[in-house]
Amino acid sequence: MSNTIDLSGDRGSQDLREGIYGVVFFVCAAISVLTTIGIILALVLPTLTFLGEVPIREFLLGTQFSPAIQPTVFGVLPLVFGTLLITVGAAAVALPVGLLTATYLSEYASHRRRAVLKPLLEILAGVPTVVYGYFALVYVTPLLDAIPGLELGTFNALSASLVMGIMIIPMVSSISEDSMSAVPESIRNAAYGLGATKYRVSTSVVIPSAVSGIASSYILALSRAIGETMIVVVAAGQSARFPDSISGLLNSFFQSTQTMTSAIVQLGTSDLAGGTTAYRALFAIGLTLFVMTFVLNVVSDVITMRYQEDYE
Amino acid sequence: MANENQSATAQQSDTDQLISTDPGGGGLSEQSDNQTVDSETESVVQSQNLDVYYGDTQALQDITIEIPSNRVTAMIGPSGCGKSTFLRCINRMNDLVDIARVEGDLYFHGQNVYDDYVDPVALRRRIGMVFQHPNPFPKSIYDNVAYGLRIQGNTENLDAKVEQSLKRAALWDEVKDRLDDSALDLSGGQQQRLCIARAIAVDPEVILMDEPASALDPIATSQIEDLIEELAEEYTVVIVTHNMQQAARISDQTAVFLTGGELVEFDDTDKIFENPESQRVEDYITGKFG
Numbered sequence: 001m002s003n004t005i006d007l008s009g010d011r012g013s014q015d016l017r018e019g020i021y022g023v024v025f026f027v028c029a030a031i032s033v034l035t036t037i038g039i040i041l042a043l044v045l046p047t048l049t050f051l052g053e054v055p056i057r058e059f060l061l062g063t064q065f066s067p068a069i070q071p072t073v074f075g076v077l078p079l080v081f082g083t084l085l086i087t088v089g090a091a092a093v094a095l096p097v098g099l100l101t102a103t104y105l106s107e108y109a110s111h112r113r114r115a116v117l118k119p120l121l122e123i124l125a126g127v128p129t130v131v132y133g134y135f136a137l138v139y140v141t142p143l144l145d146a147i148p149g150l151e152l153g154t155f156n157a158l159s160a161s162l163v164m165g166i167m168i169i170p171m172v173s174s175i176s177e178d179s180m181s182a183v184p185e186s187i188r189n190a191a192y193g194l195g196a197t198k199y200r201v202s203t204s205v206v207i208p209s210a211v212s213g214i215a216s217s218y219i220l221a222l223s224r225a226i227g228e229t230m231i232v233v234v235a236a237g238q239s240a241r242f243p244d245s246i247s248g249l250l251n252s253f254f255q256s257t258q259t260m261t262s263a264i265v266q267l268g269t270s271d272l273a274g275g276t277t278a279y280r281a282l283f284a285i286g287l288t289l290f291v292m293t294f295v296l297n298v299v300s301d302v303i304t305m306r307y308q309e310d311y312e
Numbered sequence: 313m314a315n316e317n318q319s320a321t322a323q324q325s326d327t328d329q330l331i332s333t334d335p336g337g338g339g340l341s342e343q344s345d346n347q348t349v350d351s352e353t354e355s356v357v358q359s360q361n362l363d364v365y366y367g368d369t370q371a372l373q374d375i376t377i378e379i380p381s382n383r384v385t386a387m388i389g390p391s392g393c394g395k396s397t398f399l400r401c402i403n404r405m406n407d408l409v410d411i412a413r414v415e416g417d418l419y420f421h422g423q424n425v426y427d428d429y430v431d432p433v434a435l436r437r438r439i440g441m442v443f444q445h446p447n448p449f450p451k452s453i454y455d456n457v458a459y460g461l462r463i464q465g466n467t468e469n470l471d472a473k474v475e476q477s478l479k480r481a482a483l484w485d486e487v488k489d490r491l492d493d494s495a496l497d498l499s500g501g502q503q504q505r506l507c508i509a510r511a512i513a514v515d516p517e518v519i520l521m522d523e524p525a526s527a528l529d530p531i532a533t534s535q536i537e538d539l540i541e542e543l544a545e546e547y548t549v550v551i552v553t554h555n556m557q558q559a560a561r562i563s564d565q566t567a568v569f570l571t572g573g574e575l576v577e578f579d580d581t582d583k584i585f586e587n588p589e590s591q592r593v594e595d596y597i598t599g600k601f602g
Contacts, residue, residue, distance in 0.1 A: 110410070186447035190507070192408060194460040194514065195437035204463070209450050 043290060046283035053277045059284060065240040065258070067267060067278040074281050076288055078240035082157070082257040083226055083289075086236065089161025089253065090168060090225040095218055097165075098172025099207075102214075105173065106180035107202045118177070125170040133234030136163035141235065155237025155256040164231050168221040175220065179213020180206050212307035219300035223293040229261040238266055260289045356381040356518055356548045357402055362416035364397050364406065364573070371397045372573040374416075379565075381517075384540060384549045386559035386581065389569035390596070395552045397573070399520050402550065403439040404432040420518075437464060440511035444523040446503030448495035448510075453478075453487050456495045456506055460514035473513060481509035482539055501532025508539060512547070519543060521551040525558065537562050556597060560585050568593045 051059065054074045062075015101121070105114050141159040145152045152158065183206050191201045207214065237256025240263065243249040258266075267282040355378035364372040372394040379385050387395040397406065404425060406412040417424050425435055437460075448456050457474045461467060474491075478484040483505040487498070495506055504524060511519055521540070525533040540562050543549055553559050559566050560581060567578040570592055577584060577593045588594045 184447070186443060186445055187449055189405065189408070189441075189443060190447045190449065190510070191459070191463075193403065193405065193436055193441035193443070194463065194510065195433050195435075196463050197433050200463050204459070205449055 040290075043283050043287040046280045047287045050277065050280035050284045053280070054284075063242040065263065067263075067281055068270065068272070072278060074277070074284075075242075076260075076285060078242040079258060079260045079263050079285060080288070081242050081252075082232075082236075082240065083259040083261070083292075085157050085252055085257055086161045086164060086228075086232055086259055087222055087225045089157065090165035091218075091222060093162055093165025094168045094172050094221055094225075098169045098217070098221070099176055099214060101169065101173035102176035102180055103202050103207065105177045107198060107206060118174070121170045121173060124167065125174075127167070129167065129228060129230040130234065132163050132167050133160075133231040136160050136231060136235035150254065152254050153237070153256050155235060155239075156254055157236050157257040158253045160232050160234075160236035161253075163235065164225055164228055167228075167231070168224055171221040171224060172217045175217030176210065176214045179210040179217075182213070183209045212304050215303045215307070216300040219296050219303070223296040223300075226296070227261065227289065227293055229265060232257075232259045233262045233265050236262065238262060260285050264289075354381050355379055356421065357550070358419040359398075359401070360417040360419070362398075362401065362414070362418055364394070364401060364415075365413045366409070367411045370573055371412075372401075375573075375575045377567060377575060377578055379548065379550060381548045382544060382546070383564040384544045384551060384562055385565045385567065386563035387550065387552045387567045387569060388554060388556055388559045390571055391554065393569040393571050394573035395567075395569045396522050398569070399522055399550060399552050402518070402520055403436045403441055404430075405436075405441065407432055437514060438516050439518040439520060440514065440516035442504070442507050442511050442519065442521045442524045445527050446500055446507055448498070448503050448506050450494065450496055452492045453495050453498070453506060454491040457509050457513050459510060464514060466514070477509040477513035478506075480512055480543075481505045482535065482542075483509055499532070501528050501535060504528060504532065504536060505539065508536075508543075512543070516547070518548045518550065521549065523552055523554065526553070526555070533558075556585075568596065570596065 059074055059076055061077065062073060063077050064073040064075045065078045066073045105118060105121075109117060136159045137155075140163055141152060141154065141156060144150060144159055144162075187205055187209060188201055191205045196204070236259065238258050239256040240258040241252060241255065243252050264282050264285055267278060267285075272278045357379040359375050359377050362372060362375040363370065375394075375398060387398065389395050400406045401414055401418055402420070402425075406414060414426060418426060420435065420439065423430070425432075440460075449459060451459070454474055457477050458467075458470055461470060461473060475484060475488075478487060483502060486502060487493075487506075495503065498506060504527075508519075508524075524540075525536045528536065537558065540549055540551065544564070551559075551563065563581045565578065566581040566584040568576050568584060568588075568590075570576045577588055577590050579589075584593065585597060588597060
């Protein structure tokens with residue numbers, strides 16, 4: 001009986017095909033890993049040479065950045081400051097507005113409205129950043145400048161950071177909304193059953209339950225803001241500044257500023273010859289930027305793993 | 313006559329209560345008023361010709377019933393017979409379902425809860441609910457029990473009230489040393505007793521239970537059943553179950569719903585299980601269908 005049933009199928013050719021599939025998939029997976037390693041090497045090697053020419057102390061703690069004019073100074077702090085300035089401004093717009101948008105979409109909007117609004121909001125994320133940059137420069141800056149008492153430069157951090165904040169709202173709202181929608185309906189019902197209003201259910205049950213997703217949306221949005229280039233290049237100008245007082249710090253919003261990303265663009269597009277210290281500074285700044293966003297992404301992952309509620 | 317008078321005043325004060333969403337607006341004192349109206353047959357919840365539709369599907373047909381106070385009333389019937397739907401009409405949880413439509417009247421202390429002036433939020437503060445699956449908030453044990461009190465702005469003696477509620481829900485001894493632990497760390501049976509503690513913490517008059525033991529093991533189930541019988545001393549309990557033995561064990565009255573959303577028979581539990589009027593109910597009880 002048993003030997004009349006053929007269990008061998010076409011094993012030979014199947015094994016071969018499975019083997020080929022495995023290799024193809026592995027190669028695809030390897031491309032991004034290898035590229036990442038390649039990028040890290042490409043950043044680290046010139047940075048090491050650069051640090052041979054400029055002491056690491058001078059680079060990390062220097063409060064002046066002047067790569068083009070002799071004597072050249074390569075302190076990264078003004079660029080870090082510019083980056084954080086823009087990021088803080090963008091966060092001040094995107095974090096609250098994004099969270100409230102997510103709350104509206106998840107808790108208040110009808111199914112039909114959400115189906116229309118969510119894709120519309122995601123279009124915001126699809127607008128090319130250079131368009132945002134000119135939008136900030138051509139429309140937002142003059143608009144802000146019209147406010148009495150506000151002395152704005154043509155290029156300023158305020159306008160760039162506000163517009164960047166608008167750009168990252170969809171990141172915050174979309175990821176936050178996903179995690180708020182994932183809060184089980186049964187928990188909402190428990191709160192409604194106790195006589196909670198919709199506002200109360202949203203603020204005291206849904207948002208706290210979705211906090212891990214909301215926090216990681218915040219961090220991803222911040223890391224996007226830190227790495228964003230075109231808006232600041234177009235609208236924030238190229239003056240590296242480091243404030244020496246509190247009032248100087250606040251004033252920085254109204255002046256031109258330079259971020260790490262825009263400094264990299266400046267160094268890379270100027271007629272600096274390859275092989276100079278200024279050229280290698282580009283990689284050192286790039287590595288600093290990479291480390292900052294990498295740390296943020298790791299923090300985001302840790303928060304997601306640690307605080308994600310398991311409802312079972 | 314005297315009875316009529318009393319219910320009229322109760323109605324008056326309830327009107328204030330249901331309109332007001334003001335947290336903690338004297339709800340407790342009124343409630344003690346109501347509890348003094350203690351005639352044996354007083355009904356707390358009445359429905360008259362109640363129909364419910366989900367979209368085009370009719371889930372309940374012409375339900376007329378009077379649910380007595382301080383008793384356990386069980387609602388039994390096969391799946392899809394509308395018993396849970398009826399339960400959710402009482403505290404207007406069906407409002408949260410977009411496609412649900414309610415017609416007819418449902419009275420709580422003589423007030424139609426579907427009247428325009430009624431605020432479902434105020435109604436739900438007097439009619440608590442326990443759900444089929446334990447649904448504690450992802451918060452501490454303490455914060456779960458305190459939740460209802462906090463949203464009502466009723467935070468005086470919070471510790472004492474939390475303790476009292478946990479004791480009444482027969483959970484205190486198991487959790488008193490770890491009130492700050494997450495409620496999600498409790499077992500299913502403990503979570504369900506926590507949900508009961510959370511519901512009674514705000515001192516409602518009626519507690520609705522939607523198959524509260526169906527997700528629990530037999531030991532946890534019998535703890536919940538004991539608890540329900542105790543709760544009936546202070547509260548009106550309406551429980552949906554499709555466990556007929558459970559209904560027979562714990563309820564005073566039983567309503568039998570059959571397929572199509574029809575209330576076929578409502579009577580003392582003993583009568584329903586020993587000598588039902590309707591052949592269909594007898595067939596259902598004896599397991600010939602459903």
